[in-house]
Amino acid sequence: MEAIRQVKQLSLVGLTASALLLCSGVRVLAEGPMALTDNQLDRITAGGAIVISSTDAQAAAALALTGTTSNSFVVADASPYPGQPNLGPTGAVAEGTALAVASNVTVPGQPPPSSATSVQTAGAADGNLVFNSTINHTTQGAGGVTFQAGWTFVYGAWVGL
Numbered sequence: 001m002e003a004i005r006q007v008k009q010l011s012l013v014g015l016t017a018s019a020l021l022l023c024s025g026v027r028v029l030a031e032g033p034m035a036l037t038d039n040q041l042d043r044i045t046a047g048g049a050i051v052i053s054s055t056d057a058q059a060a061a062a063l064a065l066t067g068t069t070s071n072s073f074v075v076a077d078a079s080p081y082p083g084q085p086n087l088g089p090t091g092a093v094a095e096g097t098a099l100a101v102a103s104n105v106t107v108p109g110q111p112p113p114s115s116a117t118s119v120q121t122a123g124a125a126d127g128n129l130v131f132n133s134t135i136n137h138t139t140q141g142a143g144g145v146t147f148q149a150g151w152t153f154v155y156g157a158w159v160g161l
Contacts (some may be wrong), residue, residue, distance in 0.1 A: 033120045049074050049154050051094035051123035061102035061113030061144060070096040081158070089157035094151065100142035117148040125156025 051074070057066035072094040079088040102113035121134060136150040 048076075049090040049092035049123065049125040051092040051121070051152055051154060052114065053094040053096035053119070053121040053152070055096040055098045055120075056099040056118040056148075057098040057116070059100040059102035059113070059115040059144070060111075062104045062107040063101070063111050063116075064113075065101040066099065068096070068098045070094075077096055087158045089127070089155065090125055091153070091155040092123055092125065093154075094123055094152045096121055098147070098148045098160075100146045113144045115144050115146040115147045119148045119150040121150040121152035122147050123152040123154035125154040127156030129157045129159045131155040 051072045053070045053072060055068035055070050057068050059066050072092065076090045077088045079085050081087050085125040095149065096119040098117035098119050100115035100117050102115040104110040104113050117138065119136060123132060132154045134152045136149040138146065140146055
């Protein structure tokens with residue numbers, strides 16, 4: 001039971017870190033619109049995507065197996081707006097899986113087996129048309145098997161500029 005509590009604490013830390021990363025964008029306030037020099041415009045980037053995933057697995061028993069995976073990728077396309085190379089659409093996907101198996105097999109006198117998993121995915125994209133979809137599912141199986149998978153898809157584009 002202590003191990004499950006520790007996995008939950010690690011999951012909370014991962015979720016908090018993910019939220020801080022996604023919400024830590026620095027905003028600059030100006031008194032109004034202003035013309036930028038060519039040099040300033042060359043350093044401006046717009047349109048982007050970020051995704052993150054965190055996976056944990058825990059099993060405690062005479063036979064304990066765990067495994068986790070995490071993958072992500074980001075895709076950007078060319079800008080449809082002449083002279084604005086950084087306004088292209090972007091998309092990103094993050095996925096994570098965790099598997100935990102705990103069984104006392106035929107070993108007598110052991111404490112009850114326990115298994116737990118934690119998968120968290122998150123993402124954000126820039127643009128005035130943004131899609132963000134997250135799915136997370138956990139399955140408990142016979143014999144102390146816990147499997148969890150999570151996916152996040154984000155897409156951002158600048159439309160009608």
